[in-house]
Amino acid sequence: MIFLISRTISIIVRMKKTRIKYLTKFLKFFGLLIIIVLIVRTYNGSSAQIDYNADVKPILNQHCISCHGGVKQSNGFSLLSRTDALAPTDSGKPAIIPGLPDSSEFIHRILSNDPDERMPYEKEALSGEEIGILKKWVKQGAEWGIHWAYRPVQNPLGASNDISMMSAGAVSPDVDQSFIDDYVLQKLKSVGLSMNPEASRPELLRRVSYDLTGIPASDDLVKRFVVDQSIGFEEVVNELLNNQSYGEKWASMWLDIARYADSKGFERDQNRSIWAYRDYVIRSLNSDLPYDQFIIEQIAGDLLDHPTDDQLIATGFHRNTTTNDEGGTDNEEFRIKAVMDRVNTTWEGLLGTTMACVQCHGHPYDPFPHETYYQSFAFLNNTRDADTHPDYPRLNFLDSSSQKKLKELTNWVAEQTTSEKADEIEQFVKVVQPVIYSLEMDDFDNSELYDTKYLGLRKNGWARIPHVDLEEKTVLLIRGVGSRTGGQLSLHLDGPGGLVIGTKNIPKTKGYHIIEIPLAETEGTHDIYVHYKNSSLESRDIPGLMIDWLYFTSAFPGANKQGHRRNKDFFYELISRHHDHTLIMTENPPERQRKTHVFDRGNWLIKSLEVQPNVPKVLPQIETKNQVPRLAFAEWIADEGNPLTARTFVNRIWEQLFGRGIALTTEDLGSQGSPPSHLELLDHLSYFWMHDQDWSIKELLKAIILSKTYRQSSYISENALIKDPDNIFLSRGPRVRLSAEQVRDQALSISGLLSTKMYGPPVMPFQPEDVWQTPYNAQKWSMSPGEDQYRRAIYTMMKRSSLYPSMETFDLSGRQVCVSRRIRTNTPLQALVTLNDPVFVEASEHLAKKMMEEGGKDISDQIAFAYCQGMHKEISPGKLDIMINLFKTTMNELQSENDSELSLNRELAMTTVANAILNLDEFLNK
Amino acid sequence: MKKDEVGKGLFNEYRLRMGRLNSRRVFLQQCGLSLGTLALSTILPGGCVPANDINSNRSQPNSLNPLDPRNAHFAARAKSVIYLHMAGAPSQFEMFDYKPVLNELHGKECPPSLLEGKRFAFIRGTPKMLGSQSRFKQYGESGAWVSEHLPHFTQIVDDVTFLRGMYTDQFNHAPAQLMMHTGSAQLGRPSLGSWVTYGLGSENQNLPGFVVLTSGGVNPDAGKQVWGSGFLPSVYQGVQCRSKGDPVLYLGNPDGISRDVRRKAIDAINSVNKMTYEEFNDPETVARIAQYEMAFRMQVSVPEVMDISKEPDYIKDLYGVRPGKESFANNALLARKLVENGVRFVQLFDWGWDTHGVGKDTALEIGHINKCRDTDKAITALILDLKQRGLLEETLVIWGGEFGRTPMQENRNGVDQIYTGRDHHPDAFTIWMAGGGIKRGYSHGATDEIGYEIVSGKTSIHDLHATILNQLGFDHEQFTHQFQGRPFRLTDVEGEVIKDILA
Incomplete structure (x- = not known):
């Protein structure tokens, strides 16, 4: 308590812009207080309050919970929550009686000498200290504490001093972030370490350039910051944050979480067009879209009021799930897999909580009962995607001629009817929803879902579309292909021989077109039987009509008006033809709402209890405000009161900058994740970010980067190597290997090959032959022309079943599922990539030319020039000698008989040197 | 630029010329660590094994090489x-x-x-x-x-x-x-x-x-x-060995780069890395030095083991191999x-x-x-x-x-x-x-x-x-x-x- 007060005071002092010396005084004062507190605590040892999270939970998790937790409840006893633990067990009596350890079976069993009774069963007994803690805990009432990550993010200044209120007027936006260093220094002191001095300007510049833009600093920036020292570090940070490369760098992290890829994932793993989502992420980062808004748009952008195209594109976040085009699949099975992946990704990626295990049973360690998984599932279970082959729903990008037609069409409709109707038509052309997919058919006779994708109707065949709302529906539009002339389609109500509500002759067509069938007026919701006849079909076994989707709607407006035919044709053409597109989310219409059930042990074929959308009890409750539940869920995640959202993201940012999160397990802040090394820092930053920085990612980055903690030199002292080998206590600046993307981008950038072109479809740089060998898929890796060869790595075609090999070797993740962090490795195959991959050889060649053209006359100047391109500083004489020597010995190896050969050999030897430079440990680390 | 020309322009030119000179300068050189011995075992585990790994009850060796042989639970x-x-x-x-x-x-x-x-x-x-x-x-x-x-x-x-x-x-x-x-x-x-x-x-x-x-x-x-x-x-992921081209991707040196030149380049890289190690004291640098040596050795050992042409005929017949396919x-x-x-x-x-x-x-x-x-x-x-x-x-x-x-x-x-x-x-x-x-x-x-x-x-x-x-x-x-x-x-x-x- 005193602890908190003293720090609060120190922070208030700082906030009021008092100088650091006061802080030092306070820190001294507060060091003294720690000692007092410790003494008091020791003296009152026997009566001190037991802390459930710090003292009890680790014992329970280690020794008890595997048999008495969320998965198993041996003898009817579970320690997962207080309610569970105080409930009667199989014996009929509760095992814990709060306040009475001596009467509690729980304590009796851990003390017992009888091996049949003693717990943990057939394992080593608990230590005396552990037993003491548990006894005291029961005596004190056996209270369950809330795990740190589920507690609200508190105002570090206390309730009366709201930072946001303070900053609203008086305080400048450049809020002092030295509190970061306060926490770090405090911790370092406690373990007998200190901070390293500030890194040199070149080291700092390289670090911050890679951290903010993913590529080395420009010559100009090197000149101003390192050579002339005409600008300060903050200016560097500001410039880099405003650089367009910033979004390209930080998108990598987010695309890992979003498991973004350019292919569908399973078997055929065909290409998927969803790069517009990748571009949305880059754009949003560059425009510094506040994180709360960023989240809402991605989870529920389609449900916002009059969503913009960008807000629709954002929903691609959860359309990055894998789909299975393999023949013979159960589409519902893979739709469910996709929804499960969305649940897992939402929780892991945005909320730092591993939910995947709750799919099959209650969480073994954290307060998430089995049904919470399906309550989350229910939020996401009513979208229109359904493992369809074309990956519907999509947002169409119309080419200019289609746009012209659409314009004419909507103008005409607006003239004939209303502008609302015109909007509706426009919306339908762009999104083509809500249609019914052929794979929603559920009963067949001499018809079949061909390749389990498209309905094929054969001679006298029919298929049933369940549960169609026919109120005010006067026409059915079918997107289909007629393969034979002389077909006839009839629509029957509630049975294959039921009342006919529409008929149509089906001709042979060239590819997909729209079949329009007028409908008899019908009330209510019915099953519709689609019946196909064709006497010209010679065999029962050949389909005469293939159907993609069906749309029950009202007739195209303006019948009998001039231009009706022409505009209706435009409309049908626009909705039947293929457009460039991206995948988006749309919500099911009312008659297509799915119910959500708990799946018994995660098996979707065995449904038990029905559940409603809801959030776990341990977290703030959700207000649905008559919204679509998915939107309410998005807003709940992005609410400042959500204890997980900011902590999760701040921890991720920290991990990106320091190579390790404040809590190592960025994917799981639950009780089984690693405990945070600096919890108060994480909380303070999280609060500060939400309330003072209004979720601005750039401001958060800036605050951390300007701290002394970040600016330390990365030298590892002997003391630190022993006490802090993993830099948990932050006794030095970060030094970690560059990411897969950065390794490539660096080589292209330093050699001058890197293209600055942004956005657009994925590109295919050089890749060795025959790397793609996907079954049933003729798509080839065909090298992109021109500068597309040399784009930033983020734009490289990402095929899930066959990653770009050189980046895979540098730990690029497969993005099958949400990837919270990449595990860095250090392998001989990486050496082979940077030494021999033709992309790196080509970059070395270009770098060598650049060295000889721009580096100066002497070999040594040229080498120094290349080194400086990456390291932003002079090469040391020792290193220079080694490289000069490499040049000379390579020259000796190469034969030359005349001047032209000599010149070629010089280039070749310089290429060898350039390649060696790109392979230096310094170049492979940030 | 054509696909097979990427990164080969200069080297191709050199290779052609070398062909004209009918030179046979490319020779293989098997060599071990040419650097002074670095006490690998004294250095703490690197980043390859996740720090929160509670991998069963067995002890991980104190090694920077994640592929060093280890003992399982029992014989x-x-x-x-x-x-x-x-x-x-x-x-x-x-x-x-x-x-x-x-x-x-x-x-x-x-x-x-x-x-x-x-x-x-x-x-x-x-x-x-x-x-x-x-x-x-x-x-x-x-x-x-x-x-x-x-x-x-x-x-x-x-x-x-x-x-x-x-x-x-x-x-x-x-x-x-x-x-x-x-x-x-x-x-x-x-x-x-x-x-x-x-x-x-x-x-x-x-x-x-x-x-x-x-x-x-x-x-x-x-x-x-x-x-x-x-x-x-x-x-720990599988390495796909291929029947065409390099048996392992990027294994071969660019045409025209002899094994000797490669050796010298790796020596230079590792000598500089040794200095970097002295500057930053980062154990990962030592690991990287070792990985470059290993890569150099793999360049010989992988093609050797992947070459079935030197197997005796009775073995080839036994399996019914089709070399080159x-x-x-x-x-x-x-x-x-x-x-x-x-x-x-x-x-x-x-x-x-x-x-x-x-x-x-x-x-x-x-x-x-x-x-x-x-x-x-x-x-x-x-x-x-x-x-x-x-x-x-x-x-x-x-x-x-x-x-x-x-x-x-x-x-x-x-x-x-x-x-x-x-x-x-x-x-x-x-x-x-x-x-x-x-x-x-x-x-x-x-x-x-x-x-x-x-x-x-x-x-x-x-x-x-x-x-x-x-x-x-x-x-x-x-x-x-x-x-x-x-x-x-x-x-x-x-x-x-x-x-x-x-x-």
Whole structure:
């Protein structure tokens, strides 16, 4: 308590812009207080309050919970929550009686000498200290504490001093972030370490350039910051944050979480067009879209009021799930897999909580009962995607001629009817929803879902579309292909021989077109039987009509008006033809709402209890405000009161900058994740970010980067190597290997090959032959022309079943599922990539030319020039000698008989040197 | 720029000129660490092994090399594994599971009781029963029934254990292959080979620890995920060795760069890195120095081991290899060479076993027979060759697909087919294992008279994995990796070692 007060005071002092010396005084004062507190605590040892999270939970998790937790409840006893633990067990009596350890079976069993009774069963007994803690805990009432990550993010200044209120007027936006260093220094002191001095300007510049833009600093920036020292570090940070490369760098992290890829994932793993989502992420980062808004748009952008195209594109976040085009699949099975992946990704990626295990049973360690998984599932279970082959729903990008037609069409409709109707038509052309997919058919006779994708109707065949709302529906539009002339389609109500509500002759067509069938007026919701006849079909076994989707709607407006035919044709053409597109989310219409059930042990074929959308009890409750539940869920995640959202993201940012999160397990802040090394820092930053920085990612980055903690030199002292080998206590600046993307981008950038072109479809740089060998898929890796060869790595075609090999070797993740962090490795195959991959050889060649053209006359100047391109500083004489020597010995190896050969050999030897430079440990680390 | 010109302009020019000069300056130089010895063992573990790893009760060696050999939980029966996966799921009825009753039922309509509650990939309505399309005879002391299409295999029936009661819960190829190789139908889990190399490291640091070889023209349906490392560090993922170009991607120096120049370049890199190490004291720098040395050695050792042309003729004949081509026989011989050289896990995938009967290639009477012919000799040779070298005892060989096939004729889209073929069947299939402490000439489990349901010795994929790990010295329940807040294992929460088949 005193602890908190003293720090609060120190922070208030700082906030009021008092100088650091006061802080030092306070820190001294507060060091003294720690000692007092410790003494008091020791003296009152026997009566001190037991802390459930710090003292009890680790014992329970280690020794008890595997048999008495969320998965198993041996003898009817579970320690997962207080309610569970105080409930009667199989014996009929509760095992814990709060306040009475001596009467509690729980304590009796851990003390017992009888091996049949003693717990943990057939394992080593608990230590005396552990037993003491548990006894005291029961005596004190056996209270369950809330795990740190589920507690609200508190105002570090206390309730009366709201930072946001303070900053609203008086305080400048450049809020002092030295509190970061306060926490770090405090911790370092406690373990007998200190901070390293500030890194040199070149080291700092390289670090911050890679951290903010993913590529080395420009010559100009090197000149101003390192050579002339005409600008300060903050200016560097500001410039880099405003650089367009910033979004390209930080998108990598987010695309890992979003498991973004350019292919569908399973078997055929065909290409998927969803790069517009990748571009949305880059754009949003560059425009510094506040994180709360960023989240809402991605989870529920389609449900916002009059969503913009960008807000629709954002929903691609959860359309990055894998789909299975393999023949013979159960589409519902893979739709469910996709929804499960969305649940897992939402929780892991945005909320730092591993939910995947709750799919099959209650969480073994954290307060998430089995049904919470399906309550989350229910939020996401009513979208229109359904493992369809074309990956519907999509947002169409119309080419200019289609746009012209659409314009004419909507103008005409607006003239004939209303502008609302015109909007509706426009919306339908762009999104083509809500249609019914052929794979929603559920009963067949001499018809079949061909390749389990498209309905094929054969001679006298029919298929049933369940549960169609026919109120005010006067026409059915079918997107289909007629393969034979002389077909006839009839629509029957509630049975294959039921009342006919529409008929149509089906001709042979060239590819997909729209079949329009007028409908008899019908009330209510019915099953519709689609019946196909064709006497010209010679065999029962050949389909005469293939159907993609069906749309029950009202007739195209303006019948009998001039231009009706022409505009209706435009409309049908626009909705039947293929457009460039991206995948988006749309919500099911009312008659297509799915119910959500708990799946018994995660098996979707065995449904038990029905559940409603809801959030776990341990977290703030959700207000649905008559919204679509998915939107309410998005807003709940992005609410400042959500204890997980900011902590999760701040921890991720920290991990990106320091190579390790404040809590190592960025994917799981639950009780089984690693405990945070600096919890108060994480909380303070999280609060500060939400309330003072209004979720601005750039401001958060800036605050951390300007701290002394970040600016330390990365030298590892002997003391630190022993006490802090993993830099948990932050006794030095970060030094970690560059990411897969950065390794490539660096080589292209330093050699001058890197293209600055942004956005657009994925590109295919050089890749060795025959790397793609996907079954049933003729798509080839065909090298992109021109500068597309040399784009930033983020734009490289990402095929899930066959990653770009050189980046895979540098730990690029497969993005099958949400990837919270990449595990860095250090392998001989990486050496082979940077030494021999033709992309790196080509970059070395270009770098060598650049060295000889721009580096100066002497070999040594040229080498120094290349080194400086990456390291932003002079090469040391020792290193220079080694490289000069490499040049000379390579020259000796190469034969030359005349001047032209000599010149070629010089280039070749310089290429060898350039390649060696790109392979230096310094170049492979940030 | 054309594809084959990328990064080669200058070097190509040089190579051409060297050709003109008829120079033979390229020579190989085998050399070890040319730098002063760096005390690797005194340095703390690097970033390769995640810090929160609670990998069972065994101690990780204090090493920067994640592939250093390590001990398992108990003494192992097998040192290495060769897994022969027949992608597409071969039909047990035309290979090993002899069902005379099914032959009698041939052509009859399938009774509804067999169809109730079942999900099929392609069978619709009422299919017809399909008798075996091969003749069977008994062989060896064990009297195992073997199809006429596997004439070579008959020589090794007494070396293998058949598992006739295998089942899975997936009936589509990609998820079923994932299940078979990662223990989960979901994407993102480490493969069997990754687990094994993660647990045991590798015996030969100049070769990858986990090698993948493919034949049949394409990769397996589940893609490279079936040899991926999932949430384990990527150093444990399978390295695909190729039959064309560099056996391992980027292994060869650019044309015109001699091994001598490469040596000097690596010396220069590592000398500078040594200075960097002095500047920053970062153990990862030392690891990187060692990795560059290893890469240099791999440049020789990998092409050497991947070169089958130097094998004696009788070995080439034994396997029926086709040097220079992508062939299963080549891969089988390579598998032997690789384990002989200390590679821990060799995974073969042979594509083309999906015998639906929708065309010639997938017809039991054509395509299937061809697949048998393409693999039978080489598989037999592999077992015989391992045996004659005394390697079979310590090498566990596994053969099988990802599920079985139906005793019914497929009727895709509810239409009769011209060729004979069978649909996917997850409820019963046959695999076999040999060597590595597995019984010889044994058969475990049985199916009913029509090979539709298992009647004894029901074996799940988790059981199979538990058994493989057991032979390698692991208690599968203790062999875990902490991820997403919980310990993950290959066998999830199931699996029992199949004690009956252990020698």
